[in-house]
Amino acid sequence: MSLLEIDALQVGFATEAGLVRAVDGVSLAVERSQTLGLVGESGCGKSVTASSILRLVPSPPGRYLGGAVRFDGADILSMPREALPAIRGRDIAMVFQDPMTALNPVFTIGHQLREVLALRFGLARGAARERSAGMLKAVGIPDAGARLDQYPHELSGGMKQRVMIAMALLCRPRLLIADEPTTALDVTVQAQILHLVRELQRESETAVLFITHDMGVIAEMCDAVAVMYAGRVVERGSVVDVFERPRHPYTKGLLASLPRPGHARKSPLATIEGTVPSLIAPPAGCRFAARCAHRRELDAARARRCVEVDPMLPPAGDHPVACHFPLDAGAPAGNSA
Amino acid sequence: MRWPRLDPITRRRLQRFRRIRRGYYALVILLAAMVLAVFAPYLAESRAIAVWYRGTLYLPTFQYYPMRTFGQAPPAGWDSADIEADYYRLQREWGTERILYARGHSAAGADPAALAALAAKYPDRDDYVVMPPIPWNPYQSDFWANEILNDIQQALDAGHRDDAEWLALRDGLGELAAAIRSGRIDTLLAAGKGHPKRTLGDLARTGAMVSLAGLGTSPPNAPDLRRRHYLGTDSQGRDVAARLLYGFRISIFFALFLVLTGQVIGTIVGSLQGYLGGRFDLVSQRLIEVLIAVPFLYVVIVIAALFQPTFWLLIAILSLFQWIAITFFMRTEMYREKTREYCLAAKSYGASHFRIVFRHLLPNCLTPLVTFTPFAVVGAIFALTGLDYLGYGLPAPTPSWGELIGQALQASNRDKLWLTLAPFGALTITLVLVVFIGESVREAFDPKPYARYE
């Protein structure tokens, strides 16, 4: 049994135009001490999936339409509300994209860390302070003792994200959900944070669900990867498999559109034409079909199948893909030399 | 040139507003009421809309006709050439002629001489007056209950029974007229055990005659449909319905003008504060703080002591304070909006400040303006009502809700329910409508539902 299993999760948002099925049948599994990358472009449903794990989708307008999120075998979506605080923070911790707003500006860093400890472990003030300072040191914050008395606005973005990570790890969670934790940061700081997460994970054997839109970060961080498109997981596999032998045309297109070192300068870049389909009334067949370059090379009958029949992601396998006609295995992706 | 299409944000907001039934209907009702109020002179007015008199059509709305025109007898001491015809009385006088003519006609049978005499006696039986639904203007005191009973009483005391009956008929007191005709009135007025000879006023007060019951002798008088005082009269005998209607007209237009000037000034100042920022913002902000600290009621009282308050003067005074609130919203809105890149883009191709503020930024900053306007209207109506109530509003005898409320709250009028219900009801309905509109506008502009995290 995996540490976290997401099974056919469906989450919708009520809007004036109709029900947006932001997550429409996502299945995932995060193994113990593994890092799973969840990658996809904006609006593909990756953040909603992450929020659903902690039942943090705001309601209204959000609504769970189906599926299950099992942590250690227990379904989080169906457990009583009173049981949630025990899971949140203690078993599963979350780091958010924007460290600027995730900290309460009116309390000191120390106060906020201490509060977590007091709530979870009932730690006394002195002990909590000591533990907080230790954790800040662990996430690479110099002069940790003094930082405890500072307010969030006195820290830089990178420092704040470190504090967030420290806060997340304070309770030694078994699963850390990192929702685009480096998107708002500079490259050099991003490198520091990625390094930090990697180190911490190695030490504590925490499983990590790493959500990002940056393929580079996935390549850098993850053991396995799931690619999402329009509310669905379209491809899943080990990071090496997916990067080197993408089976879904979307994954391939995504990798190809990145300018890589060694790419001829000022030459046209590969792109994926078209736009993401509406999630209110998604197309009947493959959701990527309209944009799929691969489909255009197929004969008419097979191409019609793409439009008419919804390809499902096989539940098992090392490198499942939701495509009727997956790309040949073994062909290297991208244009790298 | 093609019609400018509404931009999608505005369109969506309008659609959303229309979908919020409550607010939409409230707006429709309020707008209808405002249109009606514009035509108040055709709804409540002492001048007739049309008079048909001896073969000629008269339109008193357009032309002043003295009493003499219609051969109407003036009140004692007045000259029928000087004062305007009393159209409502005219209507009732001619109606009485019709009744008496009909009675005489059936009595006369087929006697041609009697019929001719009858025709000569009632020459105006075929003349008509078309009155507005409320045949009263908001300024005239109608001391009907008192004066008419007095006149009839005098005629009775003097033994002029026919005159008394005629007066009773004219003023719609059918039961009294019948009693005078039949002589039952003598029994009713006779001195009895333990009480002296009664007067008609006593009959009215004590309910001895059903149709006179509830008819006080002095104003305020309770609603009386015969006299077409649908909501009764106030403590000066003026028609409450007419005063409500004209009071509404003044309040709502006052509020609209006030809010318009206030919002325009506030928007300009707030926009400039937000857009220009820096010194201008700092200095103007300090000035606004000074202005906020000024107690506005005192200013009004002081100015009212120096000048006669008028509609426009009050708007000017209140505008002095009205514009402040919106500047805060416009200022922050501008501060936020000016950092958006489209503003920078406009700058980059050389658009002037004026163009940036009014063509680009302002349309994106109107949310607070629109959402707060209905509430500002409520505030303005309240302000005028309050000032009128305190006596610092529009001078008497301007019809006003505040003044009516003042009357209703007087201890001596505690049991005059119509005086209390009418202005409070009108105020409540208007405010509820405006609040409905305001709520809906706010909801249409900011559809964020109430969300919570488990």
Added chain:
Amino acid sequence: MTAADEAPLLVAENVYKHYPVRGGVWGRSVGAIRAVDGVSLAVAPQRTLGLVGESGCGKSTLGRTLMRLETPTRGTVMFEGRDLARARGDELQRLRREIQMVFQDPYSSLNPRMTIGEIVREPLVVHAIGSRTEQARRVLELLGTVGLDASTIDRYPSEFSGGQRQRIGVARALALGPRLVVADEPVSALDVSVRGQVLNLMLRLQRELGLAFIFISHDLSVVAHMCDTVAVMYLGRIVEEAPVEILFARPAHPYTRALLAAIPSLDPRRRTGAVPLEGEVPSPIEALAGCPFAPRCAWVTAACREDVPALEPVETSAHRAACIRRAEVAAAPLPVSGAPPRAPGASP
């Protein structure tokens, strides 16, 4: 083939942009943020100059200052011999036509209450170019140029995806027929899959219209793809400037090296592993003595803390770096194996 071959289109010399830090009730100036601190650069016609650096390094401010969206505190910005930094009134309006800008956020750079047609026509209206019909024709032409259908003219920005909006932004920038376009992070808000569309469009326009670009970005791989010359900024200064191939192959400033090292590799088998740079960019409020990068620099020596190093040539005059150990740094092997970008026109 370098920028020095031709007469430059735009030359900035010693440009400073300091923002006063205000305090107190009446907003007295109590200090200054040195956003741009003595920058000199030149942009050749039909070439692309890349400006890279981390957030707060002053690259956006520099871009805006070059456009005269900000007035420089000091220094000159000459556009074909005319001083943009001091121009006023009509002259400024004329110069504005020559330089236009593409903005970062396609969601906020288009006024949501104006139709596409109105947005693209605005610059023409402001500059009173052509009659109404001429303007309308020009708008259609521009939309065609950026690959948008004529039917989009009456629609509103909210009906378009990010990539399409950015193209509208480009069309607006082209309306006045500029010769230089400042693109401030034009693709960083776009999804990877559509990024290429905008970049390809810009490359095509450069080819077809002979535009020069100043391309501001924090994404080195995009810069490598788009630019001819790259200037690396740190704390308001240019610390290294070189033709793109040279910069990526032989970075002569430790900061450039760190930036390159921080790019995540796209190859999961070759993870960078090490942390390229400790610490963070310090506040640009007070001027430091010595090299501003010294506190974080792995190559730091005692001499570094004494003087601010000037931007000086490394091997060729086209490659300049502000580091006293530039020769050593340039010679050191790069930690990450990654081939430098190839010259344009080479087949992949």
Added chain:
Amino acid sequence: MNERRRVLGAAAATLAGALAPLRRAALAATGGAAVPDDPATAAAGPGASTAPSALPADVRWETNDDEPLIGSPQAIRGGTLRYELGAYPLTFRLMGPNSNDFFAGWNRLFTFNFGLVQRHPVTDHYIPMMATHWSVQEDQRTIYFKLDPAARFSDGHPVTADDYVFTWQMMRSPHIVDPFYNTYAKQYYQSVDRIDDHTLRIVGTRWSWRPLYDFAGLWPTPAHATKLDADWVQRTNNQFQVTVGPYVIRSVVRGESVTFERVPNWWGEGRRYFIGQYNFDRIVLRVIPEGRGLDYLRRGELDLITEGSARAWHEDYDFPAVNNGWLRRARVMVDTPSGVFGLHMNLEAPIFANLHFRKAMQYLFNFDRINRNLMFDEYFRAVSFFEGTPFADPKLKSYGFHPELAKEELARAGYRRPAELRPQGFFGQLWNTLHGIVFTRSDTADVLVDERGGKASFSVIYGSQGLERHLTVIQQDFRRAGVDMQLRLLEPGAAFERALERKYEMTLVGYTSGFYPDPRQYLGTEYKKTTNNNDIWGFGTKEVDGLIRIYERDPDASARIAAMHRIDDIVQDDAFYIPFWRSPFIRIAYWDYLRFPDFYLPRRTEQLSDWLVYWIDPARKDALARDMRDGKAYPVDPEIDKDYYHIRRAVTNGG
């Protein structure tokens, strides 16, 4: 000095207590210059006390035991009277801050403020009170009094001449913090001296034909029980005073009630003019919210109330206790000065410079319509400038409401219908109509104009919203005649300031008046020249000045009265003052056991507390309780008006 000014509140029932602060304001405004050019004033400055000397040898003592009794010999002593009080007293003092409120009427008149002599409330002749005898000297300002040797304070101390000297000292003291008394003592008294324990000499500041009225207004202050220092005001605020009258405050419930008890073995017992007065053993004054008196009376918690509201008088007294005759009502006609109250025209305002225009205003004032419809026909039209005093010219008739005469006067004043009113073209009419639709119908197109095109339009300033209903009705009649009257409500103080400064066109304010009017401060030429005095019209003529002199100086009473009647006529002929209403009555409602003399109240009664001539009949009280239980009705009094002195006839004759 007895002129008291009032800013008129709502209706006729204005409480004297509420007016007291204004009385002081009047004093400050007029200064002490009531009679400025009297030689005697110049001779000796106030306060220059002459040494006490013996009585003149030829002193001729006067007294008066021949007047009718004030009370009724049938009165029964005993019982408790329960009456209402508008507000709990802020102080029990009679001088100093807050000493003039609802409560003061009771406190002053039967506990403390016992004068030396007193005007008989029916015959107006002086009768003894604290002094048994008095002697007015030829200079008409020196008066000797022989005090009643039996007089005692409530603590048993005898009353001596020193107590009067002390009162005068106290009046002049800064410690009492009372500018009114400070000024009064200075302006009226030159000296107050003790001759012996029971003989007093008072010297007034000037010659007067009414010296007792002017200079005998002192009462005894218990010098032995009073310590006058800077702390006096504070200390005595809530002190029960040692009194000389028949009652003394015995207990209070803070904020709720004050109880007076009769002084045991009171010294005045059996004195002729106290017979039938002060019949109750106890008087309980309860604080009752305004307008709620009737509710308390109905519940039997009060024995009687005075009804101030004409509406209530006509509409609210219709319940079984009234209809069964258990609760009785009386409107007792009294004859008191009504003051100057009405619409005033500023003679300095251009529009009112024209006498004919002023007369038109008089003719357009429809008092009857207002009285009949707004005031239940309860009030009487005031006619005279000296209404309610013997100086009012009885031959004077009111102008009456005569639009036809007004029309003539307006024509004489040069006002005519405006040209615009003649039939207009179609577009003119259309414009008028559209204008009328958008704006309210207060267009002034048909207002009369004079030769220079000036409109017959003016504003009337008033200070009380309660008067608005009367004014709007007046406005309607004016409007009908083509005269545009704009209403201008100001805060009461501001309205009165405007009047005093003559910054108005027309105003509606009022003054109360004393028993002897003081025409000089209203009509004297010297006040015409300056503003901020009581000559609010800017009136003053040589002729009236002469008449005022006669009134002030002439020893012959009939000459004085003739002069005043002439002034009254001149005021009416000049038409700058439209007298409004007067209310010469007190409306009372009381339980049947409360008994009144045949005359109910003496003729000169201003407030119910002035003369305590009523009493409780214990036998009837028991009977009433029984009959109410048994439902046995009493005959209802068919005549509510009680007019023993035929005051009504005098009043309506005038109106």
